[in-house]
Amino acid sequence: MRRTNLLITLIAAALLLPGLASAAEDWNDLSRDQQRILKQFESRWDQIPDERRERLSRGAERWMKMTPEQRQKNKQRLQRWQQMSPEQRKLVRERYQRFRTLSPEQQQHLRQKRNWFKSLSPEKRQAMRERWRNTSPEQRQRVRERWQNMNPEQRQRLRQRIEGNHNRPHARH
Known part of the structure; x- marks a missing residue:
């Protein structure tokens, strides 16, 4: 009996949870602030893949928590990214993937090196x-x-x- 109840519960959860996840990604389920930040995507929101909508939604949440200085830095990063050639973007992605394979200690060491380099005069x-x-x-x-x-x-x-x-x-x- 317990096994049957557990099985029914698992099947119900499997059937209901995907629906709940996709419902949370509807445009109208976003907060007003998220909608304001993501306004440029509104007309095509339903055509955006679920995974990308989720990333955009999380990104909007992070944006709302940023200070004005952090927002300005991120705008500048986005502008630099948009100005890169496809080859440059590919190289950056590859370097980032290599960085992620490093141990936390190695990552910290590289961050310190970057900060040291940035501390030098231009x-x-x-x-x-x-x-x-x-x-x-x-x-x-x-x-x-x-x-x-x-x-x-x-x-x-x-x-x-x-x-x-x-x-x-x-x-x-």
Whole structure:
């Protein structure tokens, strides 16, 4: 008897839950704020795949919780994204996917490196970019291989040498 009741409950849930999920994605079920944010999608909302509607809905919720500064940063990111070529977008997606495969510690390390780079003056950042761009593909590969083969102490010494070349006043993380 218990098994029968459990089975009936599971079947009912399986039949009802998809309906509830899609009902929540109807345009009229969005809050007024979500509708305002997603206004450009209203006329074709029913044609948008469920998964994308869900992402748009969640994105609108995140947008509502952002500060004006966060919204401005996100607008700028979107503009940069829209200005990218399809090849550039593909490269960004691939890099992001690789980043997601890293351990949390590795991700944090990369975030610290990015923040360090962003803390440099625009001139220093540009000089570093130019130096890297002017490096041949073979040289770049050798640099990567050497870096991967270094132990932590060797890497730290190299970082200190690089920092000294860039007159960096404070220590690395």
